[in-house]
Amino acid sequence: MTTAPEPVSDPFIRPYRPSDRAALGDICVRTAHQGGDASLLYPDPELLPAIFAYPYVEFEPGFAFVLDDGSGRAVGYVLGVPDTAAFAGRFRAEWLPGVTDRYPAPAGPARTPADEMSGLLHTPERMVREELTGFPAHLHIDLLPAWQGRGYGRALIATLLEALLRHGVPAVHLCMAQANTPARAFYDRLGFRLLTVDDPGPVWYLGRPTTP
Numbered sequence: 221m222t223t224a225p226e227p228v229s230d231p232f233i234r235p236y237r238p239s240d241r242a243a244l245g246d247i248c249v250r251t252a253h254q255g256g257d258a259s260l261l262y263p264d265p266e267l268l269p270a271i272f273a274y275p276y277v278e279f280e281p282g283f284a285f286v287l288d289d290g291s292g293r294a295v296g297y298v299l300g301v302p303d304t305a306a307f308a309g310r311f312r313a314e315w316l317p318g319v320t321d322r323y324p325a326p327a328g329p330a331r332t333p334a335d336e337m338s339g340l341l342h343t344p345e346r347m348v349r350e351e352l353t354g355f356p357a358h359l360h361i362d363l364l365p366a367w368q369g370r371g372y373g374r375a376l377i378a379t380l381l382e383a384l385l386r387h388g389v390p391a392v393h394l395c396m397a398q399a400n401t402p403a404r405a406f407y408d409r410l411g412f413r414l415l416t417v418d419d420p421g422p423v424w425y426l427g428r429p430t431t432p
Contacts, residue, residue: 229290231372233379236277236284236297243294244277244286245269251362254400261333267323271341272360273299275315279307283387285379287363287372296363298376302389304347304358311344351417355393355427357384377410385430393427 236244248269252258262268276299277284287296301307325342326335340346347358359380363373384392393415396403404424412426 231290234288240294244273247362248273270319279310295367298361298380300359300380302357302387308344308347352393355391357389357392359394381430391429395423398422
């Protein structure tokens with residue numbers, strides 16, 4: 221049985237490194253079902269990261285930060301893009317061609333969770349909403365369960381906000397499942413507020429300025 225490396229320092233936040241890619245994929249899947257493990261819902265463990273993790277570190281690595289457990293292993297992350305519209309355009313033009321063979325667009329109505337996610341993969345334009353124009357950046361944050369509720373999520377968000385502010389980005393938004401009530405409470409504590417979006421479906425859009 222493989223054991224985790226012994227920490228050589230206290231946990232800390234650092235920029236993403238390419239060697240973190242597999243860990244990001246694992247974290248993405250293990251936190252994707254209302255904050256819990258989604259691995260049983262998606263037979264291919266690379267599907268969710270291909271939507272919500274890998275393109276972010278591919279196109280905007282300067283806005284990707286991880287929580288290092290002290291041994292070099294990423295146990296959480298925050299990923300952001302400063303310009304959602306530009307990111308959606310690159311997703312369509314540069315990312316989709318490389319993953320379409322593995323994840324073709326659904327031919328009809330979604331019948332499984334994987335079908336639903338494949339539909340999201342093939343519609344990056346869904347990220348661009350007129351109501352969110354004043355919040356041009358967006359983010360994803362995930363922490364493995366053992367690392368939640370210990371202040372690391374707040375620190376990751378603060379790190380990304382600082383990076384976006386230095387880049388001249390005035391505000392950021394996120395999209396979250398309404399069923400994930402603990403996450404909503406977390407974002408409320410960090411100053412995110414509900415944004416009005418037409419026909420949001422089973423999700424909330426939340427936003428806040430990048431200034432402290």
